[in-house]
Amino acid sequence: MMKTKPVTMLLACLVGALNLFAQSYTFKHFTTNDGLVQTDITDIRQDRKGNIWIGTNGGISVFDGRKFTNYDDHDRLQSLRINAMLCDNAGIMWIATGNGLLKYENDFEVFFKPNKQHRNSVSCLTTNAKNTLVFVCNNSIYQVKDKKVEKFEINKRIENQAAFVAFDREDNLWIVTVDMKVYKKTSNVLTSIASPITDDQKRQGLNFMKILGKEGPTPYFVTNFGTLWADGDSLCYLSKQYPQYNNARVGQATYILEENDSTLWIGGVVGLSKLTETQTIRYVKDNGFCDNSVSSIFTDKERNLWIGTTYNGVYKLSNEALFHLQPKVESFDLRHVSDINPLSPTSTFISTWGKGLYLFNGDSISKIHLPPFLRYLSSMLQLNGFTYIGWFGKGLWKLDNRSLNVSLVQNFGKDEAIAMIKKVKGQLLIETLDNTCYITDLDFNIKQSILLPEGTVVDVVKDKIYQVNPFGQVDILDDQLKITKRNIFPDITSRITEIVCY
Secondary structure, X not given: OOOOOOOOOHHHHHHXXXXXXXXXXXXXXXXXXXXXXXXXXXXXXXXXXXXXXXXXXXXXXXXXXXXXXXXXXXXXXXXXXXXXXXXXXXXXXXXXXXXXXEEEOOOEXXXXXXXXXXXXXXXXXXXXXXXXXXXXXXOEEEEEEOOEEEEOOOOOOHHHOEEEEEEOOOOOEEEEEOOOOEEEEEOOEEEEEEOOOOHHHHHHOOOEEXXXXXXXXXXXXXXXXXXXXXXXXXXXXXXXXXXHHHHOOOOOEEEEEEEEOOEEEEEEOOEEEEEOOXXXXXXXXXXXXXXXXXXXXXXXXXXXXXXXXXXXXXXXEOOOOOOOOOOOOOOOOOOOXXXXXXXXXXXXXXXXXXXXXXXXXXXXXXXXXXXXXXXXXXXXXXXXXXXXXXXXXXXXXXXXXXXXXXXXXXXXXXXXXXXXXXXXXXXXXXXXXXOEEXXXXXXXXXXXXXXXXXXXXXXXXXXXXXXXXXXXXXXXXXXXXXXXXXXXXXXXXXXXXXXXXO
């Protein structure tokens, strides 16, 4: 593991800096213009033949070095949401989707989908030295043994309350539960891991997003409030392990890969950084990368570095010679606008996916100061002098339109991230990222809820609730979320992204 040195020789820093500025780099950017199926990247892996597999929230792209082959058939994949991928020691590709586990040898096979009526979200995949595949589906831990799926037993409780699992390099199994407790299983010994996470952070919406088991000598635990690492039987925040990371200025760490004993790649919510014993290098839009969140970092067999980003595709770094340019003065970044919500005839709130909230006053724009974790905003609603904000994290927030103070809405105590919130006929329609749709009163008391089919969304237009599935079918729902009219546009068979009325 790369060590943090308390004293660094000035000469070494100067020589390193000179070498860095003298180098050139080869940095290839892949987007849909190059054939990528979608630019919201979730995972990157390599198969035994050397092909690069790129998972997205819209299917899979396989790159053979020249072209992309895309797989975005919902019936074939069962879900276009690819949560994780893994190539095992036998050369089999395993794909964790939002609706089951897929196996790929010469073609895709639906290997595990226990519940035929509801979604079967597989959150993660991991293998040990014996090539045993372990995964989590619907919060239960399973393993593939003798080509069959069976429950992975721990203590009759934890295996049914799991959010993520991962083997580390020593074959210890690390487990994060749905109530955010962390355990380590070594042979037959189960150890509870101490965590610095506070109850206040949980109330504010802290949530685990993944475990990086083999990306370093010790596992890393990515949360939406920052990344932790395992120090014995305790978790510590990354900044305590690598204080120099604070100089990278790429925000909270979202992915980590230790390339060797002296190089650490850290993806953040705003770009990429490289830590060595003498340098901290920042890669953002100003020097050839981007300001988007990094979702995956992978080193292939030829030692090329592949970086997946949120909504900006894939970057390939063919060597380590990215040079560092001092960034310009940071300006407002209004890319990836997620919602626009009028506050008055002359002012409008603009929410973004990754850059927080802005206020536009006709001829000027200012940033609204929210808690630092409240960056990825999805939807807004004006109600009784407050702006209600949905985001990629637990709970619903409200902003006082006069004081601009923000607080958590206590009434709506759901843990899942909120995708959409709208008013309809004196009630509220709230859709969460786990495909659950709620009808509440104006005080957020739940009156009705349904689980939407995979890939289906709802929207409100002129006090009518529309349900849209991935194949173009549009239904009308009543205020009890029951279908009253089916397939109102029978001639449309392709995917619909939005319905508006003018």
